[in-house]
């Protein structure tokens with residue numbers, strides 16, 4: 091289904107009824123990321139969004155429109171459209187950065203926050219500037235050499251090395267999902283919502299009163315380190331480090347990931 095919010099047409103997939111679970115994919119992903127989990131989560135109302143510049147959601151030409159603050163406002167408008175006052179929000183990687191931004195900027199809309207392999211941004215302006223410059227080079231490469239060439243390089247990043255051990259059909263499905271996007275959408279997502287563009291929310295983690303689940307893969311040392319630092323600053327969080335998994339735990343250990351999420355979502359009333 092498509093929904094117009096704040097001048098942008100979003101594509102959203104909804105499955106099931108029950109506890110609302112807003113699902114936010116990673117860079118180069120889509121709402122389809124979460125479809126394999128429909129059988130695992132029959133008691134949740136899954137609301138899986140194609141984020142700005144991804145999948146069947148519009149790819150605005152103005153990169154400013156992708157800023158994480160604007161994307162968070164869009165999420166609030168989407169929940170309004172569906173009559174959902176407060177939702178559980180699960181984000182993977184870039185989607186986790188947006189989920190965290192949404193929880194900081196719209197805390198009353200988030201019942202539980204679930205973050206897979208994500209971060210609150212970069213702590214220093216020097217790191218952010220360097221990342222913006224690197225992501226601008228990447229954005230131009232996408233625009234000049236095309237999405238296929240970008241995906242060829244992207245899937246070879248060390249961060250995704252553990253995915254080489256996945257069955258070929260699984261790797262092919264991930265590649266198909268990455269290839270589905272437009273150059274404008276991916277390039278402007280980097281320019282507007284990239285890790286170096288968003289504000290750092292490190293100093294605001296202490297504001298988050300809702301229960302937070304942090305999930306990382308034991309073979310993803312970088313994001314396990316980040317998760318451990320977040321765990322120290324969050325007032326009400328738990329950290330799960332999944333064995334035999336890298337950055338994309340939901341792909342590499344789907345059954346374990348589904349169980350971790352279900353158990354967290356069904357803990358006491360919040």
Ligand SMILES: C=C(O[C@H]1C=C[C@H](C(=O)CCC(=O)O)[C@@H](C(=O)O)[C@@H]1O)C(=O)O
Pocket residue numbers: 115116117118182183184185187247249284285338
């Ligand atoms: C390579 C780094 O950063 C990128 C890695 C992960 C994020 C992501 O969403 C990737 C999802 C996927 O391809 O499976 C992405 C983001 O948060 O926007 C980062 O650009 C890194 O080493 O930090």
